[in-house]
Amino acid sequence: MKLQSLVLAAATALTMTTAFAVPAGTWTVAAGAHYVDPKSDNGDVTIGGTKYAVDVDGDVRPTISGEYFIANNVGVELLAAIPFHHDFTLTNPNDANPLTNTITGKTQHLPPTLSLQYHFDGYNLPMNVKPFVGVGVNYTTFFKERVSAGGNLKLDDSVGVAGHIGLDIPYAPTEAFRIDARYIDIKTDATWNGTDIGEIDISPWVYGVAFVKKF
Template sequence: MSRFTTQLAAGLLLAPALLAASAVQAHETGDIIVRAGVVAVDPQENSGNVYVGGANTGLEVGVDSNTQLGITGTFMLTDHLGVGVLGATPFKHDIQLKGVGRFASIKHLPPTVTLQYYPMDKSSVLQPFVGAGLNYTTFFSEDLSSAAEGLGFSDLSLDDSWGYALEAGLDYKLTEQVYLNATVWYADIETTATFRTASVPSKVDVEINPMIYMASVGYKF
């Protein structure tokens, strides 16, 4: 057998192993994927009317959007199931009292945990996923505007919220460890804002229900 034939035969025998080695595994059991990037929260609010001392004023509130730095983590339970966690730096929103103007500013954190499903084979370069889980939103730094305080408003407080969350996303493999990611969530966030109007107890119920968008770079450990 010639040297060329021997080399060719060896190459053919090694080809499956080389192909297997080149088929870099994307997401598989035990992997930890950390993604960091920008997160935008876009409230789709539906406000009830403001009540002052039990009387309906007919006024409503609105909540603006905000963008912050975000981080997510996924632990792969199997090749197709993972547990995902969403975190971010605090979001800040202005609250508008419709017909009056800027009413207050608030901050919140929306940590979210989901069970994720990855339908593709673990060797796929593209890894779409969907998830469902639980969102907890805590509000803090509730500050009334000077204009609102001048009108006699005081003592603003927002209740924390528990609700469901849905997500859909896509990881695109650049290298063995590095990914590009885009993810969107819908979070069920409902809160009651309580305050005082000229010392009279007042409140308004708000369904914030934001769409949350994230573009990030991921790293697999």
């Protein structure tokens, strides 16, 4: 429902007309940091006949994005980042012994995201705030998976829909402070020692702040 709401907002925005503040041909670059906050229930995997519940921790890293306006107030944005690092825990709910019921691990991933965005303008909002919405596609690649149990865990790459909402708060003619949030559909098939063990559903909200420069 969260993703559907974001997609509906983006589609509605693209049908609206406003005063044109960002003309076609404009470039913007945003540099900041984002926190990847995975959903609370990350699914189950089965290893050697034992089912484990998956819990994935969040992480924050520097990010950079570039946006090119293909039409007035309509831009195409690419988000990039240095690798995010995630700790995760696999827990056997049928084993009460904390020394034997968990497998811990780590992974890194890169989540480049390409979005089509609409920037609202002409509404005389407080502080001259410029809201925007977007929808696009995310590609996440995982690497450097490590686990405490001595097995070989592999997470497949993921492709999914991404929604984007945010606010630009201008403080100079070509500069602004940005607050934004994304919902990204990230699901990865996992293997253990070459055997399929199930799907891990990370599907995080991603919260960020950034400095934006217009060219």
